[in-house]
Amino acid sequence: MNEPLYKTDLTLRDRLRSFVNSFGLPRLIIAAFLLMLYIAAPFVGAGFWMQISNTINRFSWNAIMVLAMVPMIHSGCGLNFGLPLGIISGLLGATLSIEFGFTGGLSFLMAILIATPIAIILGMGYGWLLNKIKGGEMMIATYVGFSSVSFMCMMWLLLPYHSPTMVWGFAGKGLRTTISLEGFYDKVLANFLQINIGSLSIPTGTLLFFALLAFAMWAFLHTKTGTAMTAVGSNPTFARAAGVNVDRMRLLSVVLSTWLAAIGILVYEQGFGFIQLYMAPFYMALPAVSAILIGGASVNKASIANVIIGTFLFQGIVTMTPTVMNNMIHMDMSEVIRVVASQGMILYALTRRTEASK
Amino acid sequence: MEKKNTPLLEMRNIKKDFFGNQVLTDINITLGEGEVLGLCGENGAGKSTLMKILFGMDVIRETGGYEGEILLNGQPVHFETPFDALAAGIGMVHQEFSLIPGFTATENILLNREPKKRNVVSEVFGDRLDTLDYNQMTGRAETAIEKMGFQVDKSMVINEMPVGHKQFTEIARELSKDQLKLLILDEPTAVLTEKEAEALLESIRSMSKNGIAVIFITHRLHEILSVCDKVVVMRDGFVVKDIPAKETNVSEISKWMVGRNIDTAASAGVRDKSDGKTIMSIRRLWVDMPGEIVRDVSLDVKEGEILGIGGLAGQGKLGIPNGIMGLYEAGGTVELDGKPIPLNSPRKCLDASLAFVSEDRRGVGLLLDETLEWNVAFPAMQVQDKFLKNYLGGLIKWRDEKAIREITERYIDELAIKCTSSKQKAKELSGGNQQKICLAKAFALEPKFLFVSEPTRGIDVGAKALVLEALRRFNRESGVTVVMISSELEELRQVCDRIAIVSGGKIAGIRPATDPSEEFGMLMVSMVK
Numbered sequence: 001m002n003e004p005l006y007k008t009d010l011t012l013r014d015r016l017r018s019f020v021n022s023f024g025l026p027r028l029i030i031a032a033f034l035l036m037l038y039i040a041a042p043f044v045g046a047g048f049w050m051q052i053s054n055t056i057n058r059f060s061w062n063a064i065m066v067l068a069m070v071p072m073i074h075s076g077c078g079l080n081f082g083l084p085l086g087i088i089s090g091l092l093g094a095t096l097s098i099e100f101g102f103t104g105g106l107s108f109l110m111a112i113l114i115a116t117p118i119a120i121i122l123g124m125g126y127g128w129l130l131n132k133i134k135g136g137e138m139m140i141a142t143y144v145g146f147s148s149v150s151f152m153c154m155m156w157l158l159l160p161y162h163s164p165t166m167v168w169g170f171a172g173k174g175l176r177t178t179i180s181l182e183g184f185y186d187k188v189l190a191n192f193l194q195i196n197i198g199s200l201s202i203p204t205g206t207l208l209f210f211a212l213l214a215f216a217m218w219a220f221l222h223t224k225t226g227t228a229m230t231a232v233g234s235n236p237t238f239a240r241a242a243g244v245n246v247d248r249m250r251l252l253s254v255v256l257s258t259w260l261a262a263i264g265i266l267v268y269e270q271g272f273g274f275i276q277l278y279m280a281p282f283y284m285a286l287p288a289v290s291a292i293l294i295g296g297a298s299v300n301k302a303s304i305a306n307v308i309i310g311t312f313l314f315q316g317i318v319t320m321t322p323t324v325m326n327n328m329i330h331m332d333m334s335e336v337i338r339v340v341a342s343q344g345m346i347l348y349a350l351t352r353r354t355e356a357s358k
Numbered sequence: 359m360e361k362k363n364t365p366l367l368e369m370r371n372i373k374k375d376f377f378g379n380q381v382l383t384d385i386n387i388t389l390g391e392g393e394v395l396g397l398c399g400e401n402g403a404g405k406s407t408l409m410k411i412l413f414g415m416d417v418i419r420e421t422g423g424y425e426g427e428i429l430l431n432g433q434p435v436h437f438e439t440p441f442d443a444l445a446a447g448i449g450m451v452h453q454e455f456s457l458i459p460g461f462t463a464t465e466n467i468l469l470n471r472e473p474k475k476r477n478v479v480s481e482v483f484g485d486r487l488d489t490l491d492y493n494q495m496t497g498r499a500e501t502a503i504e505k506m507g508f509q510v511d512k513s514m515v516i517n518e519m520p521v522g523h524k525q526f527t528e529i530a531r532e533l534s535k536d537q538l539k540l541l542i543l544d545e546p547t548a549v550l551t552e553k554e555a556e557a558l559l560e561s562i563r564s565m566s567k568n569g570i571a572v573i574f575i576t577h578r579l580h581e582i583l584s585v586c587d588k589v590v591v592m593r594d595g596f597v598v599k600d601i602p603a604k605e606t607n608v609s610e611i612s613k614w615m616v617g618r619n620i621d622t623a624a625s626a627g628v629r630d631k632s633d634g635k636t637i638m639s640i641r642r643l644w645v646d647m648p649g650e651i652v653r654d655v656s657l658d659v660k661e662g663e664i665l666g667i668g669g670l671a672g673q674g675k676l677g678i679p680n681g682i683m684g685l686y687e688a689g690g691t692v693e694l695d696g697k698p699i700p701l702n703s704p705r706k707c708l709d710a711s712l713a714f715v716s717e718d719r720r721g722v723g724l725l726l727d728e729t730l731e732w733n734v735a736f737p738a739m740q741v742q743d744k745f746l747k748n749y750l751g752g753l754i755k756w757r758d759e760k761a762i763r764e765i766t767e768r769y770i771d772e773l774a775i776k777c778t779s780s781k782q783k784a785k786e787l788s789g790g791n792q793q794k795i796c797l798a799k800a801f802a803l804e805p806k807f808l809f810v811s812e813p814t815r816g817i818d819v820g821a822k823a824l825v826l827e828a829l830r831r832f833n834r835e836s837g838v839t840v841v842m843i844s845s846e847l848e849e850l851r852q853v854c855d856r857i858a859i860v861s862g863g864k865i866a867g868i869r870p871a872t873d874p875s876e877e878f879g880m881l882m883v884s885m886v887k
Contacts, residue, residue: 219754219756222756222757223754223755223756223757224739224740224743224746224755224757225755227732227736227739227740227757228740230728231725231728231732231736234725234726234727234728235721235724235725235726235727237721237722238722238723238724238725238736240685240704241683241685241704241714241716241722241723241737242704242708242736242737242740242741243704243705243707243708243709243737243740243741244705244740245705300727301727
């Protein structure tokens, strides 16, 4: 009689172990911590539903920039630390759209249309560079991101923008650091089919827009080209021997990633309500990188599920920890905690980076 | 007196499981001083695991240790790390090289055991800063190389060496250790040419004369018979036979290994296609493949035949398919069916219905991290748009998972690939099954012309026979012309109709496979550079 009991016991343990292995212990710990924060929130005086809304909102702003990591990971170009380059394309689209006098929802559409060719051109240059330095992509990507931000710091001042909503009041030229989107595309997606129940509010439109792009990415990875891209990331020599043009696949992945970053920042802005210029893109790459790593992606493999889980966990921790902590100890530590969480995650994730088997 | 009676090594009732999966059961082995033990068995029989236990490899401890006892000179020992094993006088040469590519043979042989000289700095800061005594190092390396009996250039940098010499450098490293009593050689001859292998066997004999015991793992059974005192055959984690080498023969051993009969010299049914149509003509081909340079090859391949290309390692036989398929820089002209094939462009070759099974399974042949389905279907999908569903008038080419699974399962059945499902990752298969996946990948392309490079390297007898049979069937049933490159002449003679021998980057001669081996042997060394 004892035997079957022992057997179920074993399988249960095995199943638990395989679950932990597949989901990842660190992710379980992070998820448990986040759950604890939600439970603690009402007790320290932070509304539960409001916190849920906060997390969902932050998720909807950031998810597309995390999605932008996927193509380059698949093609073996590593994590896109050069995300700021795409963000700059998005910012150029946003400011030019306003400069040309578009308003309301149309300004959002125009921002996307203008940002697209810029992202494609910059992405091609960036991809060409990454093809020259195979093996050291992430290091170079970081510097591409940083230098493009610095370069644009000058350009934002020098480019001949004139729209009074954007330039400095006194000088009449040079863009302001923060530009309000009121009257342009503030919450243009979020307000679409928005659900409001008590203090819970869900930005349905933004989530749908993310879902659309995520579906497109998923679908792309199921096509012939997407399959080739994954194979290039998995074993470039194999792909070459199978007649795939490795450099072209890598270039395509970089362009896709850059374009998604451009769209990502526009979606972020419509949720946040402001365009942030100058040094703002500088800090955008690391949260996106850590989100996808927390989501369980490795340096060579990433799925849409990794994007969703990672963004949710990361943004959850980033929004919840400061609120709950502040309410608990009555001291403003939010920025410190945010930095510790996000940098710590990157550090952890990079130590776990796994390469393809050889 | 006591010493004479106790064997050098005794392994008693060794058991080992990996998470409930029994891989070794009640292994008993004894080995006397200076004895040579041949250990053979199919891949996955447990040979490597047993040796890892003996050598104290980390993976054993991490997976829960082992049961049973190991006695060295009658004393029970338990090695926690390879360092313990080294200190006790056990040396091991692994299948994968553990050499530093940028160092010379001497430096590698004596790594971390270099004779040192004191100098001013080390007087102050301690002996980590001693100067290496290169004169003495050279001397010791020389002694070790002499002991081995095969000349390796001791000042040559590792990454410029041919594979065989790397292997010998590893062996010399083990021999340079004074306390060495037992040397484990894990498939050392797999990468060696026949001549080098013969030299290795000779050096094993001399080691044994010097009182060093050797455990010799190999798939080449005749080597075991010629050098070993006794043979231990393993199958599925058991020792199925422990017998003096004098009392057995190759066919018996292979029978014990696989538990079934293999007809080793299947009659090839050699066909004469000399008046047939020339399907591929190669003229003045050169290929710049490091270590396998092709200088000037001209060759005609007849439609429907199996042409073997043999030759010693490093003479350029591997360069021919790699060059034609565009993986290494090449020049000259290659025509398929009268149409020129552009060189240096893998895609153009594949478009022309050529296919290639690379000798570098893990590096070129497989997507190790992906499923078997992907591995089998990928090239056919990319090159010929197979296994795709078209939507929006061909604008969207969607992966047809069902067709991919079907074709993979078909080949799993046809080639008897051992796996848990078609969704298993390629890296989890054994060498022989990985090779079959590589073949399936090429078969799925339904080529007119197939290059197969070293199809049996590093796989066991049973798998070898299956792979060769699959190739032959593919040739006979689909009428595909096959060019097979192999270092093992016997294997070529079993399968091929004609055999071309490459020497010094040129074709030394082409003979029907029925010619005696000696003829081919003469050709092999005819133009060696």
